[in-house]
Amino acid sequence: xxxxxxxxxxxxxxxxxxxxxxxxxxxxxxxxxxxxxxxxxxxxxxxxxxxxxxxxxxxxxxxxxxxxxxxxxxxxxxxxxxxxxxxxxxxxxxxxxxxxxxxxxxxxxxxxxxxxxxxxxxxxxxxxxxxxxxxxxxxxxxxxxxxxxxxxxxxxxxxxxxxxxxxxxxxxxxxxxxxxxxxxxxxxxxxxxxxxxxxxxxxxxxxxxxxxxxxxxxxxxxxxxxxxxxxxx
Numbered sequence: 001x002x003x004x005x006x007x008x009x010x011x012x013x014x015x016x017x018x019x020x021x022x023x024x025x026x027x028x029x030x031x032x033x034x035x036x037x038x039x040x041x042x043x044x045x046x047x048x049x050x051x052x053x054x055x056x057x058x059x060x061x062x063x064x065x066x067x068x069x070x071x072x073x074x075x076x077x078x079x080x081x082x083x084x085x086x087x088x089x090x091x092x093x094x095x096x097x098x099x100x101x102x103x104x105x106x107x108x109x110x111x112x113x114x115x116x117x118x119x120x121x122x123x124x125x126x127x128x129x130x131x132x133x134x135x136x137x138x139x140x141x142x143x144x145x146x147x148x149x150x151x152x153x154x155x156x157x158x159x160x161x162x163x164x165x166x167x168x169x170x171x172x173x174x175x176x177x178x179x180x181x182x183x184x185x186x187x188x189x190x191x192x193x194x195x196x197x198x199x200x201x202x203x204x205x206x207x208x209x210x211x212x213x214x215x216x217x218x219x220x221x222x223x224x225x226x227x228x229x230x231x232x233x
Contacts, residue, residue, distance in 0.1 A: 039119070097134040104141045105129065107205045107220070108162045113170070124169065131165055199223040201231055 003009050007019040010028075020028050065088060072080035105125045109116060116124075133144050143151045143160035151160045201220050223229035 036117075093136075098129070100134050101129050101132045101141060103205070104218075105132070105162065105166075107201055109166060110202075110205075111200050112163065112166060120173075124166070124173075128165060128169060132162070199229050201229065 003019065006022055008022050008025055009017055009019055010025070011017060065084060069081055069084055072078075072084065102125050105128060106121065109121055109124055131143060132141050133148065134140075135142050141162060143162070143165055145151055152158060153160050153164065199220050220229055
């Protein structure tokens, strides 16, 4: 369908094409930019509120745990003390696993979909995190089914990768597809002058992985060792 005279077709919310009068185009783009800034600010505030709530919940749980240990000690219930200590060890491992998986997905999503907005990024992590587990022996991220069984690619017989899971997830999310990296990005070598890069990561993401203790055995560390890692600002 031809575009009416005096109008311009642009991409609106949700990647939907809309017609805007040319004399209103600048105002529309200004308002869209302002709206985006406001949404990002709200997302940042919401994230801070969630972190604060989580910290308060963890502090209360720790306080309750210490009270329970003190009570068990006074009663001489050594078995109960050991049970509480074991429960805390398991809980710590689960919290670490959740952090590592989220960080891995965050780095992978921003690598595959560099134009993704913060809301979509966090939603994608939340909706896919349960599809993964952290192998305690190798510190590698694995794709699993609802029962926790390792999933293999039916075509190759090899373990499924985060790339495959996210690509399948993105098939029904046009807004995520719109933010996809150009052909050649991801795990395929990127051409930058005379240099081939197989992976890209930001300084902040690299630092975060180091803090979590997941850098050493990650695919990014391997790429760095092979001098095929691109680290950006």
